[in-house]
Amino acid sequence: MKHLLEPDARALPDWLASHGLPRYRAAQIRRWVFAGRVRSFEEMSDLPKDLREKLAADFQLWTTRVALHTATDDGTEKLLLELADGQQIECVLLRDGPRRSICISTQVGCAMGCVFCASGLNGVARNLTAGEIVEQMLQLDRLLPVGERLSHIVVMGMGEPLANLDRLLIALGEASDPSGLGISPRRITISTVGLPEAINRLTELESRYNLAVSLHAPDDALRNELVKVSKNIPLADILRAADRYFEASGRRLTFEYVLLGGLNDHLDHARRLAELLRGRTALLNVIPYNPVAGLPYRTPSSSAQNRFLDVLRTAGINVFVRERKGDKINAACGQLRRSVEQAKQAASSESTATPGVVSIAPLA
Ligand code: SAH
Numbered sequence: 231m232k233h234l235l236e237p238d239a240r241a242l243p244d245w246l247a248s249h250g251l252p253r254y255r256a257a258q259i260r261r262w263v264f265a266g267r268v269r270s271f272e273e274m275s276d277l278p279k280d281l282r283e284k285l286a287a288d289f290q291l292w293t294t295r296v297a298l299h300t301a302t303d304d305g306t307e308k309l310l311l312e313l314a315d316g317q318q319i320e321c322v323l324l325r326d327g328p329r330r331s332i333c334i335s336t337q338v339g340c341a342m343g344c345v346f347c348a349s350g351l352n353g354v355a356r357n358l359t360a361g362e363i364v365e366q367m368l369q370l371d372r373l374l375p376v377g378e379r380l381s382h383i384v385v386m387g388m389g390e391p392l393a394n395l396d397r398l399l400i401a402l403g404e405a406s407d408p409s410g411l412g413i414s415p416r417r418i419t420i421s422t423v424g425l426p427e428a429i430n431r432l433t434e435l436e437s438r439y440n441l442a443v444s445l446h447a448p449d450d451a452l453r454n455e456l457v458k459v460s461k462n463i464p465l466a467d468i469l470r471a472a473d474r475y476f477e478a479s480g481r482r483l484t485f486e487y488v489l490l491g492g493l494n495d496h497l498d499h500a501r502r503l504a505e506l507l508r509g510r511t512a513l514l515n516v517i518p519y520n521p522v523a524g525l526p527y528r529t530p531s532s533s534a535q536n537r538f539l540d541v542l543r544t545a546g547i548n549v550f551v552r553e554r555k556g557d558k559i560n561a562a563c564g565q566l567r568r569s570v571e572q573a574k575q576a577a578s579s580e581s582t583a584t585p586g587v588v589s590i591a592p593l594a
Contacts, residue, residue, distance in 0.1 A: 232334050234263065234289040234387050235368065236361030237400050249284060257409070259285070260567065265408050293346040294365050307373055310566050313338070313362060313443075317355055318567045319388055321366040330374060331382035336367045336398050337389025340564070342423045343458025344446070346490060349388040349564030357394040363401035367411060380411060386421040392428035402439065405500050415439050421486065423459060424468035433478045442484035442515065443472050448502035449493050456494065465506070476511065476560070483512040488503075489535060490519050491528040500538045504545035513548040514542060522565060 232241060242256040254276065262274040271277075297318060298310035312318050322333040337357050340350035366387075371380050378415030383405055385391045391398050396474045402418060403408040419440040422429065429441070445465070447453035455462045476483050485507060489495050507514060516539060519529045530538070535551070542549045 231288060231290045231292050233359070235290050235293075235359040235364045235523075236257075236359060237364065237404050242502065243472075245288065247409045251281065255281065258375065260409060263291070263308070263368070267368075269372065290367065292369075293362065294369065296369065298566065299519065307370075308566055309366075309369055310570060311366065311369065313358075318570070319358065319362075319366070319372055320566050321387055323370045329382055330378055330380050331384060332367060332370045332380055332520050333362040333384045333386050334363060334370075335387030335389050336363060336385060336391045339461070340389045341393065342390045344444075344455055345458065346422065346488060346519060346522065346525060346527045347564060348525075348568045353569065354389070354393075357397060358389070360397040360404075360455075363398060364404050367401075367405055371411070380413060381417060383413060383418045383494060384421065388567070390423050391420050392422045392425045392426070395428050395431065399435070399437075400534070407454045416481075419484070421484075423457060424465075424472075426463065426467045426471035429471035429475055436478065437475075438479055438481065439481075440481050440484065441475050442486055442554055444470060444486040444488075445503070445506075446486070446488050446490075448499050448506050452494060453500075469506070473510070483510065484515050485512055486515045486517060488517045488582075489530050489538065491530040491534065493527070495530045495538050496532055497537060497541055501540035501545070504542050507547055508545070512548065512549050515552055516542075516549055517552045520565070522568070529552070 232245075234242075242259060244254045246253055246255050257272065258277065262268045266274070268274055269291075271282045271289075272292060274282055274285075277285075277293070294311040295316045296309055299307065299311040301307045307323045309321050311321065312317055317338040318333040319338055321445060324331045324333065335358065338355040339353055340347070341354040343350055367380070367383070374380070383402070384568075385398065385402075398420070402415075402420075405413050405418060406415050415438040419442050420432075421442040421444060424443050424445070429443075432439075432441070444457070445453070446456050447465075450465055453465060472483050475481070487494070487503065503514070516535075518535055519527055521527070521529060539551065540548060
């Protein structure tokens with residue numbers, strides 16, 4: 231069966247034509263999916279019944295199943311989605327004032343080897359299809375009440391977006407298309423570990439998405455310890471590619487810096503980071519480490535965080551600290567999937583084990 235959400239401008243019109251049906255139905259079906267928020271073909275109430283049945287016979291609307299749905303009282307909701315092949319990915323809805331932002335995944339696992347991150351601990355299993363990326367958007371969209379719309383997308387879930395760039399761009403095309411989700415590229419941010427060739431491709435494609443680059447260290451030596459993939463990628467190359475993207479797109483860059491106690495949070499790191507970023511039209515997003523069970527890293531105390539931030543602010547760097555929304559539901563990428571996997575393992579090895587995930591109340 232074909233996946234209806236797999237972006238393919240010809241699939242529906244061709245299918246309709248092959249059944250002797252008018253092509254205008256394609257736009258009608260698309261409206262039901264993106265604006266009508268239907269969950270089934272059956273709900274597309276102004277389509278003839280036999281068309282709905284034929285669609286259901288040949289197309290799958292959803293390929294994922296919600297394995298777990300968690301929520302916190304700050305309005306953050308997280309879905310653990312099971313894909314057709316049994317793999318699991320995560321995506322998140324965040325509410326902030328009028329904003330309705332979602333954070334989506336691009337791969338099952340990750341190959342970049344950031345030592346502190348839960349997503350990549352077991353490497354990468356596969357790239358997501360464009361349809362699976364779109365499906366996350368629509369699953370999250372359906373958590374909103376009537377009258378509310380998704381306003382922002384951050385591609386900061388599991389995986390390295392630029393390692394699955396072709397499919398990501400196809401999916402983001404659906405997000406920004408007025409007949410899709412209609413979210414302006416200015417409200418869509420792609421976060422990358424920093425792959426210069428792929429950033430250059432974005433520049434050449436005249437992409438207008440916001441780019442966030444994960445630095446995590448002010449020099450190559452420390453970065454090589456924290457981000458394994460960076461061994462062959464000097465910071466200078468990453469910054470050059472990011473600068474080119476800024477010049478071509480006019481989109482202000484964001485740099486991300488996960489603050490790990492005792493590792494990259496010395497005042498000297500802050501000074502050298504300020505030097506590295508000086509003169510750039512950029513935001514620095516400092517992210518206090520969100521602890522991952524079983525990993526030895528720690529979050530710096532708030533006074534250590536403040537001292538680090540003061541150095542940067544005094545040096546004139548535009549810095550903000552990411553609010554830790556959804557901590558209780560393992561909101562850092564890969565954490566929910568990992569805790570569920572660990573619970574499964576514990577349950578199969580010890581029949582009396584309590585799965586680690588029961589502290590999270592699954593919703594309906
Ligand atoms: N692969 C992309 C997206 C990763 S998720 C990238 O590297 O940018 C977005 C950000 O969250 C990245 O900067 C990532 O390093 C960071 N991150 C991952 N695990 C984290 C954790 N446990 N605590 C805080 N930030 C984390």
